[in-house]
Amino acid sequence: MGTSRASARSVVFAPLDPHSRAETVVRRLTDAITFGLLTDAEQLPSETDLAAQFGVSRVTVREALVALRQQNLVETRRGRGGGSFVRAPAAAADRSLRSRLSELSLPNLRDTADHYAAVAGAAARLAAQRADADDILRIEEVDADVAGPPHRMERAYHLEVAAVAQSARLAREEIRFATELGTLLWSPILQSVDGAYDPHAEHRAITAAIAAGDGDLARGLTEKHIETAVERLVTLHLTLVEP
Amino acid sequence: MGTSRASARSVVFAPLDPHSRAETVVRRLTDAITFGLLTDAEQLPSETDLAAQFGVSRVTVREALVALRQQNLVETRRGRGGGSFVRAPAAAADRSLRSRLSELSLPNLRDTADHYAAVAGAAARLAAQRADADDILRIEEVDADVAGPPHRMERAYHLEVAAVAQSARLAREEIRFATELGTLLWSPILQSVDGAYDPHAEHRAITAAIAAGDGDLARGLTEKHIETAVERLVTLHLTLVEP
DNA sequence: CCTTTAAAGTCTGACGCCATACGTTTTCGC
DNA sequence: GCGAAAACGTATGGCGTCAGACTTTAAAGG
Numbered sequence: 001m002g003t004s005r006a007s008a009r010s011v012v013f014a015p016l017d018p019h020s021r022a023e024t025v026v027r028r029l030t031d032a033i034t035f036g037l038l039t040d041a042e043q044l045p046s047e048t049d050l051a052a053q054f055g056v057s058r059v060t061v062r063e064a065l066v067a068l069r070q071q072n073l074v075e076t077r078r079g080r081g082g083g084s085f086v087r088a089p090a091a092a093a094d095r096s097l098r099s100r101l102s103e104l105s106l107p108n109l110r111d112t113a114d115h116y117a118a119v120a121g122a123a124a125r126l127a128a129q130r131a132d133a134d135d136i137l138r139i140e141e142v143d144a145d146v147a148g149p150p151h152r153m154e155r156a157y158h159l160e161v162a163a164v165a166q167s168a169r170l171a172r173e174e175i176r177f178a179t180e181l182g183t184l185l186w187s188p189i190l191q192s193v194d195g196a197y198d199p200h201a202e203h204r205a206i207t208a209a210i211a212a213g214d215g216d217l218a219r220g221l222t223e224k225h226i227e228t229a230v231e232r233l234v235t236l237h238l239t240l241v242e243p
Numbered sequence: 244m245g246t247s248r249a250s251a252r253s254v255v256f257a258p259l260d261p262h263s264r265a266e267t268v269v270r271r272l273t274d275a276i277t278f279g280l281l282t283d284a285e286q287l288p289s290e291t292d293l294a295a296q297f298g299v300s301r302v303t304v305r306e307a308l309v310a311l312r313q314q315n316l317v318e319t320r321r322g323r324g325g326g327s328f329v330r331a332p333a334a335a336a337d338r339s340l341r342s343r344l345s346e347l348s349l350p351n352l353r354d355t356a357d358h359y360a361a362v363a364g365a366a367a368r369l370a371a372q373r374a375d376a377d378d379i380l381r382i383e384e385v386d387a388d389v390a391g392p393p394h395r396m397e398r399a400y401h402l403e404v405a406a407v408a409q410s411a412r413l414a415r416e417e418i419r420f421a422t423e424l425g426t427l428l429w430s431p432i433l434q435s436v437d438g439a440y441d442p443h444a445e446h447r448a449i450t451a452a453i454a455a456g457d458g459d460l461a462r463g464l465t466e467k468h469i470e471t472a473v474e475r476l477v478t479l480h481l482t483l484v485e486p
Numbered sequence: 487c488c489t490t491t492a493a494a495g496t497c498t499g500a501c502g503c504c505a506t507a508c509g510t511t512t513t514c515g516c
Numbered sequence: 517g518c519g520a521a522a523a524c525g526t527a528t529g530g531c532g533t534c535a536g537a538c539t540t541t542a543a544a545g546g
Contacts, residue, residue: 009280010418011415011418011419011422012271012272012274012275012280012281012422013271013288013293013296013297014296014297015296015297015298016264016267016268016297016298016299017260018298020532020533021259021532021533022532022533024259025259028255028256029255031255032255037252037255038255045256046492046493046494047493047494048493050256053256053257053258054256054257054258054259055258055259055261056259056533056534057533057534057535058534058535059532059533059534059535060532060533060534062494062495063532063533065494076494077493077494077541077542077543078493078494078495078540078541078542079491079492079493079494079540079541079542079543080490080491080492080493080541080542080543080544081492081493081542081543081544082492082493082494082541082542082543083492083493083494084494111410111411111412111413112412114365114369114410114412114413115362115365115410115412115413115416117365118361118362118364118365118413119358119361121361121365122357122358122360122361122364122365126357167354167357167358168354169354169355169357169358170354170357170358170361172254173358175253175254176254179254179255216459263502263503264502264503265502265503289522289523289524290523290524291523299503299504300503300504300505301504301505302502302503302504302505303502303503303504305524305525306502306503308524319523319524320511320512320523320524321510321511321512321523321524321525322510322511322512322513322522322523322524323511323512323513323514323520323521323522323523324512324513324514324522324523325511325512325513325522325523325524326522326523326524327524
């Protein structure tokens with residue numbers, strides 16, 4: 001009894017976000033660059049457009065861009081055709097990933113993964129209930145495109161499943177996890193640890209379950225897919241933490 | 244392909260929270276009072292304590308309290324033993340609930356419910372994998388306490404299950420849903436629509452599945468429990484929207 | 487080469503929020 | 517009844533953010 005009361009209060013009275021708005025914009029853009037959502041040499045929208053999209057003042061955007069320039073994550077050019085351009089060195093992303101991984105606590109990593117599996121599994125189940133033939137084709141097309149880095153492929157696949165599930169919330173959650181954890185879970189570093197791992201074969205099995213309308217199987221396969229990736233990540237984490 | 248890229252961007256460039264900090268505090272406290280997390284005549288922490296807990300300045304808390312007083316949701320007394328006290332008329336809560344329900348769009352309601360079922364179902368499944376005998380006793384004790392309003396009982400039950408699942412994230416999500424949707428889903432208004440509904444019997448079945456270590460059954464029963472409540476809410480929603 | 491255009495750079499007054507300090511009110515405890 | 521303590525009420529200077537306006541820069545297009 002006391003538990004639920006105390007815990008509900010923990011939400012009501014939880015601290016507000018301590019970060020300034022400029023700082024929040026910095027974190028947004030830094031994460032997007034570090035995790036590959038914004039690629040090297042890519043041009044950001046203009047200051048005016050960024051301000052409109054983020055719902056902040058242009059001064060705030062400019063403040064954030066100063067910080068990003070100091071981190072050498074963007075460079076800015078004036079004049080027509082100017083603007084801010086991403087500078088994302090590949091080696092920095094790799095170092096950032098290992099650094100990030102070694103900062104994560106194992107219980108925290110497992111808890112995040114449990115949550116992710118719940119969301120992605122539910123999306124797969126709903127997709128099995130709601131997909132039509134066009135949806136299945138689309139999922140297959142997305143999965144057939146193997147031209148990019150693994151975490152991009154994984155993100156595209158799971159996001160397509162969430163879209164087919166017709167749940168805006170689950171799709172949004174999927175994107176959040178892809179941003180927060182996806183780059184770790186599906187990192188190329190992990191691919192070299194165990195060569196026998198074939199995510200595409202697992203995707204095909206999930207897609208077949210969705211096509212067959214078997215929601216429980218689709219969910220179970222999705223959960224296992226994520227749990228497998230987590231175990232590999234845990235293995236890497238242990239090598240980093242106990243040298 | 245374009246789908247996942249465009250959608251990832253929608254997260255990166257999504258608008259920041261437009262609400263001022265004072266306004267956010269107002270919303271927090273208004274929701275907590277309206278949904279029964281803070282009860283009539285209950286004393287709020289002092290301004291200084293609220294400021295510390297919310298991580299804001301006292302001026303901001305005072306600003307929020309002015310707004311709450313204008314809404315007649317609190318009254319404030321000076322001096323020793325003074326402070327702000329909740330004023331939560333039962334009729335206003337009922338009106339607020341119907342008003343809230345008629346504002347919800349049906350697809351939105353279903354989507355939220357799908358997400359809730361995923362979280363609560365996953366919690367039940369993990370609880371079945373991780374519970375020991377003491378945990379089961381605790382769940383049963385929580386469920387045996389029938390002294391309060393239904394939404395309180397439901398919150399306490401599901402939160403206990405999430406606690407037994409040993410997932411901080413799922414517990415936090417559970418609290419969020421209990422705050423956002425729980426008061427609607429388990430409202431006394433709905434209890435009078437269909438007298439045959441017995442949530443405690445459904446809880447006992449879920450608890451038995453958890454005790455038996457049957458994660459899939461525990462999850463399935465939890466999902467059905469929530470889906471049943473949603474259908475009843477949809478029925479009420481239709482009576483409000485199409486008179 | 488010149489003009490136009492897009493985009494960054496700079497500035498300004500008003501408002502929200504911060505930390506800090508002090509004053510007033512009311513109850514509690516001796 | 518008095519003094520102490522808790523708690524609200526008021527005020528202040530500084531910083532972040534806002535909307536809006538104007539200037540400078542550099543590329544694109546004729």
